Each structure stands twice: as structure tokens, then as C-alpha cells.
Amino acid sequence: xxxxxxxxxxxxxxxxxxxxxxxxxxxxxxxxxxxxxxxxxxxxxxxxxxxxxxxxxxxxxxxxxxxxxxxxxxxxxxxxxxxxxxxxxxxxxxxxxxxxxxxxxxxxxxxxxxxxxxxxxxxxxxxxxxxxxxxxxxxxxxxxxxx
Numbered sequence: 001x002x003x004x005x006x007x008x009x010x011x012x013x014x015x016x017x018x019x020x021x022x023x024x025x026x027x028x029x030x031x032x033x034x035x036x037x038x039x040x041x042x043x044x045x046x047x048x049x050x051x052x053x054x055x056x057x058x059x060x061x062x063x064x065x066x067x068x069x070x071x072x073x074x075x076x077x078x079x080x081x082x083x084x085x086x087x088x089x090x091x092x093x094x095x096x097x098x099x100x101x102x103x104x105x106x107x108x109x110x111x112x113x114x115x116x117x118x119x120x121x122x123x124x125x126x127x128x129x130x131x132x133x134x135x136x137x138x139x140x141x142x143x144x145x146x147x
Contacts, residue, residue, distance in 0.1 A: 013143040016030010020059040033079045041086030046117040049101040077104040092128040
């Protein structure tokens with residue numbers, strides 16, 4: 001994550017995330033998510049996903065409509081959305097060439113969001129693609145509708 005003194009994202013993204021409950025310095029426990037996903041799917045959280053979820057986990061943005069280069073996608077940053085879909089995440093991880101930990105879902109559960117240990121964010125359900133190089137870019141793309 002980038003230092004708070006720098007602009008992390010656009011004013012629009014900042015407003016949408018704040019309206020969803022995010023604040024600078026926000027910190028929520030990831031223990032229950034980690035336990036649930038380990039018990040029901042054998043998911044192993046890595047530090048990048050833990051750090052992301054501690055700051056953004058539980059946020060939900062329902063805005064849809066036209067974006068800058070694609071439609072804005074509603075999204076929910078709740079890793080338990082993938083609780084019973086460990087097999088899907090195994091396939092997505094294989095396709096991505098790296099282990100992906102679920103961080104949420106987008107487009108009304110039509111796509112999962114997964115994070116690699118290096119912080120890259122992937123999106124997919126039947127196939128996977130690299131969505132963003134880091135969490136800040138992923139959030140901005142989701143909020144503003146950027147492909």
C-alpha cells in the first residue's frame with residue numbers, strides 16, 4: 001500500500017470508498033474470514049491479501065452504469081463469497097500461474113476477485129485475467145469503470 005501522504009486514487013474513488021465505509025487507517029479483523037475459508041475450502045491467506053482485507057474487507061459498492069472505458073461493476077470485498085468455490089479458485093490460480101486468495105466478487109457474483117501474493121488482482125469465473133497491478137489500481141478500476 002502506498003503512503004497516506006500521496007494521492008492513492010481519484011477524488012471519485014475516494015468518495016465512493018468513503019461512502020461505503022472506508023476511512024484512512026481503517027483496520028478490521030480478518031480472523032473469521034481466514035478461519036472460514038481455511039475450514040471450508042483449504043484457502044491459505046497470504047500477507048498481501050490479509051493487508052488488503054484488513055483495510056478494505058467488508059466494503060460493498062452497488063454503483064453500476066457507464067464508466068470511463070467500460071461499465072462500472074458493483075462489487076463486494078468479502079472473501080467468504082468464495083467459501084464453497086475452492087475448485088474454481090484452483091482453476092483460476094492455475095490459469096493465472098500463481099496462487100490466488102479470494103478477496104471478493106464483482107458484477108453480482110459473475111466474477112470473483114482474487115489477489116496474488118505479489119498484490120496483483122485478478123478477475124474471473126470461468127477464465128481469469130490480470131485486472132490490476134495492485135490494490136489501489138483495482139479499486140479505482142472497479143469504482144470508475146476502467147478496463
